[in-house]
Amino acid sequence: MKLLIDEEGRKILVKENKEIHTHQGVVKKQKLLHGKVVKTNIGKKFLVIEPSFVDLFERIKRGPQIITLKDAGIISAYTGVSSGWKIAEAGSGSGALTCYLANLVKPKGKVYSYEKRKDFLKIAKENVEKFGLSKFVVFKNKDISNISEKNLDMVVLDLPNPWEYIKQIEKALKIGGFLVIYVPTINQIIKAVDALENSSFKVFKVCEVIERDWKVGKATRPLNVILGHTAFLLFSRKLPL
Secondary structure, three states: OEEEEEOOOOEEEEOOOOOEEEOOEEEOOOOOOOOOEEEOOOOOEEEEEOOOHHHHHOOOOOOOOOOOHHHHHHHHHHHOOOOOOEEEEEOOOOOHHHHHHHHHHOOOOEEEEEOOOHHHHHHHHHHHHHOOOHHHEEEEOOOHHHOOOOOEEEEEEOOOOHHHHHHHHHHHEEEEEEEEEEEOOHHHHHHHHHHHOOOOEEEEEEEOOOEEEEEOOOOOEEEEEEEOOOOEEEEEEEOOO
8 A cells, every 4th residue: 555645735645556646646556655756647756655544544444433533532541552451442443442542552552442233343343453553452343341351551432321331341441541532412421420420430520622723824714614522531540559
């Protein structure tokens, strides 16, 4: 897999050793080397580079709504996910967060992804394979109420009813491990907080992330479109004091 970038910064993700048809002409079948400039049949130039994780993430196959990079980023920022971590998540959805976490925990860690729906699981598996992260992910076609892993570093619940799984997650996490809850409404957050009060979890942050890009130039200003509310995030930690 290679990434072609034109002179205006537009990207095309392509497979190697194929004739490539673009909006600016055809690139003949040839070996695509990193850093090489190739031309189409009408003389338009593309730079060839290796795609980064973000380049692949931008083109992830979608089924159910995916977690955004702004939300995935704050999950890793406030928990410190790193290589070697063992993480469980539910549900898998389209596998966007699965890929993001697997990319952080490799090469020594593992992500255990629970998903009840086979159609969602199929999409998630395809995306993980596309990222080349399959050996760092274990998919489980079942409810996380039957979680079998122990001594986990983190669990992420992207479910409509996360408060129903607190006891099971409490047993699966190591002391000091993190539980992150990702839900669209504040009503769900309130129910989750109430459930956590009767456990060894301590809530240390509840937030949402709003992202606004700016246009920089002669007339520097914020763009009209804001990437606003996608979900509330609740961060807690297993601290049995």
